[in-house]
Amino acid sequence: MKRRTVLIGLGSAAAGSALVFGSGAFTQVSADRSVTIGIDEDSDALLALVANDDLESVFQNDDGELEIDSEALSDGDEGFNVSADVEIGETDEGDVEEDGEAFKVVNNFDTDIDVTVDLEDLDGDGDLTFVMTDDDETTEVEDGDDATVELSDGEELLVAIEVETDPGQDPEDIEGDVTFSAEPADD
Numbered sequence: 001m002k003r004r005t006v007l008i009g010l011g012s013a014a015a016g017s018a019l020v021f022g023s024g025a026f027t028q029v030s031a032d033r034s035v036t037i038g039i040d041e042d043s044d045a046l047l048a049l050v051a052n053d054d055l056e057s058v059f060q061n062d063d064g065e066l067e068i069d070s071e072a073l074s075d076g077d078e079g080f081n082v083s084a085d086v087e088i089g090e091t092d093e094g095d096v097e098e099d100g101e102a103f104k105v106v107n108n109f110d111t112d113i114d115v116t117v118d119l120e121d122l123d124g125d126g127d128l129t130f131v132m133t134d135d136d137e138t139t140e141v142e143d144g145d146d147a148t149v150e151l152s153d154g155e156e157l158l159v160a161i162e163v164e165t166d167p168g169q170d171p172e173d174i175e176g177d178v179t180f181s182a183e184p185a186d187d
Contacts, residue, residue, distance in 0.1 A: 004042070004140075018091075020021065027108070030122075033114075041060065041064025041065075042060060042064055042065055043060060043064070044108075045108065046108045046109050046182070047103075047104070047105065047107070047108070047109075047180060047181075047182045048106040048108050048116065049066040049067055049103055049104075049105060049106075049180065050066075050088065050103055050104045050105075050106055050179045051102075052099075052100075052101055052102060052103055052104075053104050053187070054099075055088070055089070055102060056072045056131050057069050057070060057071075057072040057073050057088055057102075058088065058089075058102045058103055066103055068088065068101045068102065068103075070086075070088075070163070073086065073088070080127070081165070082165050082166065082167050083165060083166075083167040084163075084164075084165045085162070085163070085164050086162070086163045086164075086165075087160060087161070087162050087163075088102045088160065088161040088162075088163070089102035089103075089131075089158075089159065089160030089161060090160060091131055091160050091162075094131070094138055095131075095133045095138045096131055096132070096133040096138070096158040096159065096160045097158075097160075098158065100101075100104055100160070101158035101159055101160055102159055102160050102161050103159050104156045104157065104158055104159065105132075105151070105157040105159060105180060106114070106154075106155075106156050106157075107151040107152065107153060107154060107155050107156075107182075108154070109153060109155055109182070111153060111184055112147050112150060112151065112152050112153060112171070112184070112185035113150070113151055113182040113183065113184060113185055114149070114150050114151075114182065114183055114184070114185045115132055115148065115149050115150075115151055115157065115180060115181070115182050116147070116148045116179075116180070116181045116182075116183075117132065117141050117146060117147055117148075117149075117180055118143060118146040118178070118179040118180075118181070119141055119142065119143045119144065119146065119176075119177070119178055120143075120144060120145065120146060121176040121177045121179075122143040122144070122174060122175070122176035122177075122178075123174070123175055123176055124174035124175055124176075125165060125166040125174070126163060126164055126165040126166050126174050127142060127143060127162075127163070127164045128142070128143040128161065128162070128163055128174055129141070129142045129143070129161070129162040129163075129164075130159055130160075130161055130178075131159070131160045131162060132147070132149060132157050132158065132159050133157070133158045134149060134151060134155060134156070134157045134158070135155060143174070143176075150185045
C-alpha cells in the first residue's frame with residue numbers, strides 16, 4: 001500500500017511539471033554566428049616559444065612548432081649516452097645565460113600573465129629539468145611536476161634544458177608532452 005502511495009505522488013509531480021512547460025514559455029533558443037580564430041606559429045603566438053637560432057638542436061619545424069632534437073647534439077645524430085648529463089642552452093650559477101637559452105617564452109599579451117610549464121606527462125629512463133630565468137628569478141621544473149611564473153607584458157622567460165640519463169642496460173627514450181599554458185595573472 002505504501003508503494004502505491006509513492007507512485008501516485010511521483011505521477012502527480014510529473015503532471016505538474018508538464019503543466020509548467022506547457023504554459024507557452026520557451027525553454028531553448030539558438031543563434032548561429034561566425035567566428036575566426038587566428039592561429040600563429042609558436043614564435044608569433046600570444047604565448048610565443050622562440051628558438052635560439054644559434055643552436056642546431058632547437059628550431060621551428062615546417063609546421064611552425066618549436067622542436068628540440070637531441071640527436072643534433074652529437075656528431076653521428078644518435079643522441080647521447082646513458083649516464084650522461086647534457087645541457088641544452090647555457091646556465092651560469094643556476095641562471096640561464098642571456099643569449100644562451102635553448103628557447104624563450106615571450107608574453108605577447110597586453111597584460112600580465114601566469115605561465116605554467118607542465119612536465120607531468122613524461123616517461124623514460126632519465127630526468128628532464130627546465131631551468132627558467134626571467135627578470136626577477138630562476139625557477140626549475142623537473143619531470144613529474146609543473147611550475148608557474150608570472151610574466152609582465154612583453155617580458156621574456158629564458159629556458160635551458162638539463163637532461164640526466166639513468167645508467168642501464170636497455171635505455172628507454174624520454175618521451176611525453178610538455179605543456180605551456182597562460183592565464184591572466186592574479187594582481
